[in-house]
Amino acid sequence: MGSVSREPIWRVGDVEIDCGERTLVMGILNVTPDSFSDGGLYLDHGAAVIRGIEMVDEGADLIDVGGESTRPGSDPVSPEEERDRVVPVIETLAAKVPVPISVDTRKPAVARAALDAGALIVNDISGARDSEMFAVVREAGAGMVLMHMKGEPKTMQVAPHYDDVVGEVHEYLRERIEAAEFAGIAPERLCIDPGVGFGKDLHQNLTLMHHVDALLDLGRPLLVGPSRKRFIGALLDLPEDERVEGTAGAVAWLVGRGAHIARVHDVKQMVRVVRVMDAIARAGR
Secondary structure: OOOOOOEEEEEOOOEEEEEEOEEEEEEEEOOOOOOEEEOOOOOHHHHHHHHHHHHHHHHOEEEEOOOOOOOOOOOOOHHHHHHHHHHHHHHHHHHHOOOEEEOOOOOHHHHHHHHHHOEEEEOOOOOOOOHHHHHHHHHOEEEEEEOOOOOOOOOOOOOOOOOOOHHHHHHHHHHHHHHHHHHHHHHHEEEEEEEOOOOHHHHHHHHHHHHHHHHHOOOOOOOOOOOOOOOHHHHHOHHHHHHHHHHHHHHHHHHOOOEEEEEOOHHHHHHHHHHHHHHHHHOOO
């Protein structure tokens, strides 16, 4: 197991990311027709590339490209279709922007093609349930995000149950870290994500976020993704495109509790939020 640290290093390809210097922002780029918040906006290759470049200009430290919607109730797409959506965008962006590109996929074949196209990170919402994903990441020397999700996107929001949501998410992520290391992936290549909104109801999401610092003892960078999620809509009774302030509140709380990376749609606004949070947090050091 890797050494415990609140400020770990994350190695992705040949890049070393210092997750302790400041809070990092990962921009979400969904190349899909049906993602819950921005589906269809960037399905066109040119529009996706323009948005990726724009996010970097707005301050994004990483870009996460996804070709399959994982919103609650969504249906999977074929590996071929997902690959055809993401690979051209990743290939172009990797040549144009100075930040690491991540591919958001559960499929080893898609991950392999994306890494060959220039991605440096695999963001797997299933926590590598398909163990072949570990081999793909190891062979490429890529970075990896291991996320907690109960069930599958199609059914994950149908009465999810936990006896102890924080403890169960912690144990799951600990086990996935061990599985990755057993498969030959160095711990410094791993990042963890508690999976806010993935197989959790409103109370479970709020409880998990309240105690998210309990995951820091796993010793890996902590990535969080509350952006525009359903729990914000439930709290504020607002549609996806009016949840920027709610997202800002969630991001501020999570950063204050020790999260290292915020995965967001609204890059410009969330970069401003985390800069203020970082300034306050570091003033007392």
